[in-house]
Amino acid sequence: MNQPATVRWQPAIAHRPGPLYRAIAAALAEDIANGTLPPGTRLPTHRDLAWDLKVTVGTITRAYQEAERQGLIGGEVGRGTFVRDPRRLTEPVADTGGTLMEMNVGLIDLSVNATALWPDAGALTAATQAVAQRPDLVALMSYQTPLGHPRLRAAIADWLADSANMHVAPEQVLLAVGGQGAMLTALSAVTRPGDTLLVEQLTYTGLRAVALHLGLRLVPVAMDAHGLLPDAVEQAARAHGAHALYCMPTLQNPTTATLSLDRRRALVDVARRIGLMIIEDDVYGFLKQPAPPTLYSLGPDVTLYISSLSKSLFPGLRTGYVVGPRPLFDRLATILRATVLAPAHLGVVVAAELIDSGEAVRIAQRRRALVAERQALARSVLSGLDLTGSDHAVTHLWLPLPENVRREELVRGALERGVKITSADGFSPGKGEVQNAVRICLLGVDHASQLEKGLSVVESLISNPVATSAAWV
Numbered sequence: 001m002n003q004p005a006t007v008r009w010q011p012a013i014a015h016r017p018g019p020l021y022r023a024i025a026a027a028l029a030e031d032i033a034n035g036t037l038p039p040g041t042r043l044p045t046h047r048d049l050a051w052d053l054k055v056t057v058g059t060i061t062r063a064y065q066e067a068e069r070q071g072l073i074g075g076e077v078g079r080g081t082f083v084r085d086p087r088r089l090t091e092p093v094a095d096t097g098g099t100l101m102e103m104n105v106g107l108i109d110l111s112v113n114a115t116a117l118w119p120d121a122g123a124l125t126a127a128t129q130a131v132a133q134r135p136d137l138v139a140l141m142s143y144q145t146p147l148g149h150p151r152l153r154a155a156i157a158d159w160l161a162d163s164a165n166m167h168v169a170p171e172q173v174l175l176a177v178g179g180q181g182a183m184l185t186a187l188s189a190v191t192r193p194g195d196t197l198l199v200e201q202l203t204y205t206g207l208r209a210v211a212l213h214l215g216l217r218l219v220p221v222a223m224d225a226h227g228l229l230p231d232a233v234e235q236a237a238r239a240h241g242a243h244a245l246y247c248m249p250t251l252q253n254p255t256t257a258t259l260s261l262d263r264r265r266a267l268v269d270v271a272r273r274i275g276l277m278i279i280e281d282d283v284y285g286f287l288k289q290p291a292p293p294t295l296y297s298l299g300p301d302v303t304l305y306i307s308s309l310s311k312s313l314f315p316g317l318r319t320g321y322v323v324g325p326r327p328l329f330d331r332l333a334t335i336l337r338a339t340v341l342a343p344a345h346l347g348v349v350v351a352a353e354l355i356d357s358g359e360a361v362r363i364a365q366r367r368r369a370l371v372a373e374r375q376a377l378a379r380s381v382l383s384g385l386d387l388t389g390s391d392h393a394v395t396h397l398w399l400p401l402p403e404n405v406r407r408e409e410l411v412r413g414a415l416e417r418g419v420k421i422t423s424a425d426g427f428s429p430g431k432g433e434v435q436n437a438v439r440i441c442l443l444g445v446d447h448a449s450q451l452e453k454g455l456s457v458v459e460s461l462i463s464n465p466v467a468t469s470a471a472w473v
Contacts, residue, residue, distance in 0.1 A: 007041050010052050018212075020055055024063035025070075032072055032083055041083040043073065071107065071420065108454035111420045112444040113253065113396050115311050116370055120363045124314060127353040131346075140349050146336035147329075148175030148343050155352035156321050162361050163286040163312060166294050166305070166323075174322045174332055175343040179283050179308030182320035184210050184339070186304040187246070189324075189331045190277045191216055196242040200228055202427040202435070204253050204281065207246055211429075218429040221245075225389050227257035230266035237274050244277045249295055251284035254427050254439040255398050256391040258288060268299035282307040286364050287371060287393050301325055309351050311395070312364050317347035371395055374442035374451060381455040385462060397440040405465045407436050413461045419454040 011027035013020065031037045044052070046060040053060075064081060067073045075081045117124075131137065140149060147153070154170035161167050176182040183206065191197060193215030199207065201223045211218050219240050222232040228247055236242065249259040249267075259267070271278050280295040280303050296305035308320035322332060336342075354360040375392045382399070390398045401407055407423045414421050424437045440458065445451050 007037065007043065008052075009037065009044055009049070013053065021059050021062035021066060024053070024055075024060065025066040028063070028067045029070065029072055037083045039083050042079075043081045043083065045080070068415070069426070071109075074415070107415075107420045108418055108450050108457075109420045109444055110440050110442070110451070110454050110458075111422045113311075113439075113441045114315070114444040115367055115395055116443045116446060117314060118446055119366050119370065120314075123354065123359045123363060124350075127350050127357070127359065130357070131349050131353050134349075137349070140345055144342040144345060146174075146333045146340075146342055148173070148348065149345065152343075152345070152348045152352045155355040156319075159309075159355045159360060160323070163291065163364060164282060164294055164307075165291045166297055168323055172323050172326075174324075174329070174336065175348060176306075176308075176320035176322055176336065177340050177343060178315070178318045178320045179281070179306065179310055180206055180210070180320070181318075181340065182306040182308060182322050183207065183246075183279070183281065184213070185332055185335050186279045186306050186322055186324070187211070187214055187216070187244070188335045188339075189328055190244045190279070190304065195244070196240045198233060198236050198240075198242045198245040198276075199429050200247055200252065200255075202254055202424060203246070203429050204248065205426055207281075208429060220428070220430045220432070223255065223257065225257065227252060227255070227259045227263065228267065230263055230270050233267060233276070234270045234274060237270075237276055243275060244279065245271070246279045246281065248281045248284070250282060250288050250292060251391055251394040253284065254396065254422070254424070256389075256394050256396070258292065258391060261292065264293065264295055264298055268295060268302060271299060271302040276302065278303045280305045283311050284394055286312045287368055287395070288391075289368065289393075296323060304328070309360075312367065313351060313354060313360060317351045319343070319348050319351045368393070370443065374448070377448055377452060378440070378442055378455055381452060382459050385459070395441060395443045397442065398437060399440060400435065400437045401462065402465075403436075405436075405462050407438055409465070410438060410458070410461055414454075414458055417457045417461075419457045421458060 011024065011031065013023040013027055016023035016026060046057050046064065050057045050060045064073065068075065072084060073081055074084050150170060153173040153175060156173045157168055157170045176185050187210055191214060195216055196219050197211055197216045198221050199218050201220045208218065219236055219242060221236045222229050227249065233245060249264060251258055270276065278295055282294060282305060285291060285307065294305060296303040304322060304324040306320065306322050309317050324332065354363065371393065378397055379387055386400055387397060389400070401410065411421055411423045422439045424435045428434045442451060
């Protein structure tokens with residue numbers, strides 16, 4: 001069989017900010033997207049590209065690893081590194097026993113923490129049809145205040161009462177563009193470039209992107225099996241002069257830990273005592289029933305509560321929200337006006353229709369039931385592994401690995417066999433030691449058979465670590 005020719009790819013990276021390996025990975029993503037590097041293209045070897053760009057071989061290795069993590073490229077032992085076909089990313093892997101590269105098909109992607117949308121397609125259709133008949137639709141599509149239309153803010157307040165047992169007035173709710181927009185707004189309100197932001201020892205990857213954009217220095221704070229340690233928060237804040245903390249107290253991503261009531265109260269006490277503002281991300285909180293009290297409910301004077309409807313309803317609604325202390329409202333409104341002018345109201349109007357009709361509550365119930373089904377399937381397939389620390393209520397598993405299984409080898413071995421999972425390294429905000437663990441998402445694939453096949457691959461690789469390592473010698 002003829003080998004495809006290797007392209008002479010020499011990206012311009014001097015103008016790109018950040019570390020060299022990220023600049024190279026970004027240029028690679030850009031050229032794949034614009035067709036300069038079509039699917040199947042064989043990329044230069046690490047050594048050749050390092051020579052052409054006048055960087056180290058290690059820099060190219062890190063750049064290729066980053067691109068592979070994003071699903072853009074894949075390596076074939078003995079053949080080289082190739083651009084992957086993005087159209088094949090959601091196709092199920094054929095049961096041939098070969099590797100992903102040999103089969104030339106897409107992934108069973110267990111790396112994206114999505115929630116299955118197909119059971120609720122009918123509810124979305126009905127809601128959009130109802131919105132189309134609203135007599136005030138044109139008025140809602142005009143320019144709105146940066147805080148959001150009062151009727152829509154009232155719907156979110158109702159949703160918070162149903163999903164989080166959190167009772168706030170509509171005037172306390174500010175609408176944002178998705179959870180990421182809510183996070184950006186909240187952090188912009190309480191930090192300045194160069195500030196230190198305390199985060200959990202393992203933290204959400206989207207937070208890292210926002211912190212980089214805002215020029216914040218992340219300091220990880222110690223956790224245990226039950227989540228963030230309030231005493232460690234106080235120590236870190238005093239040692240680094242930090243005035244803000246970002247955390248997920250309920251069903252933390254990635255560890256699934258949920259703080260006890262005692263720890264929540266202790267964390268609020270620490271924040272009040274040392275002048276710390278808490279940014280509480282509650283995007284998975286609707287899954288935990290009965291809902292534990294939010295940090296905002298316990299300390300509304302020291303907490304900015306952020307969340308979205310991306311996990312509970314539909315990501316495409318782009319409906320996020322911020323609830324915070326009244327003294328910060330003018331600052332938050334200014335940031336919203338400067339960044340998005342006003343929320344994306346069509347999505348919010350559809351969200352309000354789902355909430356006002358009672359359908360949002362039923363969708364959340366179906367999501368919780370599906371999580372229970374997928375968790376039961378996963379724990380059956382992985383019954384020989386230690387999942388005692390991973391909460392049953394959330395959309396992913398946190399899997400600590402045996403000492404004889406290296407997380408990076410497991411991730412790569414799974415990818416070679418058509419399954420994508422995430423190493424703990426992706427959630428580490430610092431340069432210290434990282435737990436030998438992986439995150440496996442359960443609702444990103446529509447069919448239980450795909451999940452079972454993907455989990456079986458992971459289980460097999462963990463049970464046979466010698467074979468796993470030998471695959472890349």
